[in-house]
Amino acid sequence: MSAINLSAGVRSNLLSLQGTAGLLEQTQNRLATGKKVNGPLDDAAAFFTAQGLNSRANDLSSITQGMQNGMKTIDAASKGIDSISTTMETMIGQVRQALQDPGSEPPESAGITAPADDSTAFVVEAAVGGGAAFDVTIATGDLSATDQAANAQTVVDAINGDANFQSNNLTAQLDDAGTGFTIVNESGQEVVLTEGASSGGTIDAVGDLTDARQALMNSYNDLRTELNALSADSGYNGNNLLMGDALEVVFNELTGDDRTSFTVSAKQADGTAFGNVTADRLGGAEGDATTFASNVNLESRLEALQSGVSELRSLSSQLGTAQTIVENRESFTKEMVNTLQAGADGLTLADMNEEAANNLALQTKQQLGQSALGLAIQNDQSVLQLLR
Structure with a gap:
């Protein structure tokens, strides 16, 4: 097939229009996507850097x-x-x-009789909550040979003054007759009297609720x-x-x-x-x-x-x-x-104002190119008229 020969003026204007069309397509694509770099062909370094940042x-x-x-x-x-x-x-x-x-009265032991004389030492031993036993011993020299009431008071005073009984919230109090005493349990635990006049006796942990x-x-x-x-x-x-x-x-x-x-x-x-x-x-x-x-x-x-x-x-x-x-x-x-x-946006996004201005300029350039191409073709037609 034979080639179509174009005049130099037409060819020059055609190439200019083709270039303008390419730039116009690129600008319109940027306006449509908002990006100046849409793929690695646009700018490989910017595209892959932005891709890493976005990732x-x-x-x-x-x-x-x-x-x-x-x-x-x-x-x-x-x-x-x-x-x-x-x-x-x-x-x-x-x-x-x-x-x-106020609650109920704390539990107390059964009555314990005080010694009637000073013939033997008097011992009261207790264990609280299954713990180690502790005791108070009244020596014979501290007891009266004939006054049981005095002996009862001596025992009560000794128990109430003992550090172990105090720390375990056990106290002694005289009975109504004044010749014996009971042990009041406010420890909150069961108390076992392990030795003495009431050996084997127990005191409940608490009273009634x-x-x-x-x-x-x-x-x-x-x-x-x-x-x-x-x-x-x-x-x-x-x-x-x-x-x-x-x-x-x-x-x-x-x-x-x-x-x-x-x-x-x-x-x-x-x-x-x-x-x-x-x-x-x-x-x-x-x-x-x-x-x-x-x-x-x-x-x-x-x-x-x-x-x-x-x-x-x-x-x-x-x-x-x-x-x-x-x-x-x-x-x-x-x-x-x-x-x-x-x-990432700084590397790939287009400046929309700039691209809009470019689009307008390219459209104007395209219109001018089309007009110039028309004039070049008219020149060729004028030559044809002369040949006729």
């Missing part, structure tokens, strides 16, 4: 979702601690009210059950920091030794695991007649509950610190994502 930004964006889940898990545990603390304070109130109730204390004990146990339920229900998305779970919050997109993360768990002051946050763990053992009928046992329970409240405050502070760490890291990661995306 890391996407990875970090995915990680922020894990951080948000972590913060919600911590928040759920914190709210659980707040409610548990309120419950603990109410339990403490129940114990305080029980202490204010009054109706008022019974009602307070029932309320206390109801609160205790609710405390355990609150702890069990303080989880989020399968993780419960109050029931011994540990949560790892990942902070970057790397793996192995390069990965950074933060593990959140309930810990004691010494850094060891706190364990399950339950009533028993916080000093709120189940209330029973032995506890609520004894002021000594109630005081011990009150002290344990107050210690538990202190532990809850420490645990709440730990979770608050963990929440701050994760929140700060999430904020940092979001800023990093914005920085990476801005860097």
Whole structure:
């Protein structure tokens, strides 16, 4: 097939129009996509650099979702601690009210007869709650040979002045006749008299539980059950920091030794695991007649509950610190994502104002080129007219 010969003027204008059309297509593509680099052919270095930046930004964006889940898990545990603390304070109130109730008379031993003379030393020995025995011995020189009432008073004074009897909340009191005595047990534990005039005798741990204390004990146990339920229900998305779970919050997109993360768990002051946050763990053992009928046992329970409240405050502070760490890291990661995306956009996005101006200029140039091409063709036609 023979080639079509174009005049120099037509060919020059045609090449100019083709170049303008190519530039116009490129400009319109940039306006349509908003990017000046749409593929490696546009600018390989910029394209692959932006691709790497966007890839890391996407990875970090995915990680922020894990951080948000972590913060919600911590928040759920914190709210659980707040409610548990309120419950603990109410339990403490129940114990305080029980202490204010007079209660029943503390249990006491059967009557013990004082020595009638000074022929032998007099011994009273006791063991509390199965512990080691301790005693008071009245030597013969401290006893009267004829006055039993005086001897009874001597024994009572000796028992009430003994450090072991005092520390175990055991006291002696004279009987109505004044010639004997009983031992009153306010220890909250069973007492066995192992030697002396009442050897083999026992004293009950506590007296009868009054109706008022019974009602307070029932309320206390109801609160205790609710405390355990609150702890069990303080989880989020399968993780419960109050029931011994540990949560790892990942902070970057790397793996192995390069990965950074933060593990959140309930810990004691010494850094060891706190364990399950339950009533028993916080000093709120189940209330029973032995506890609520004894002021000594109630005081011990009150002290344990107050210690538990202190532990809850420490645990709440730990979770608050963990929440701050994760929140700060999430904020940092979001800023990093914005920085990476801005860097990628700077490499690939087109300046829309510039491209719009280019588009208008190229359209004008195209129109001028078409006019010039028309004039060149008219020149060729004029030559043809001369030949005719």
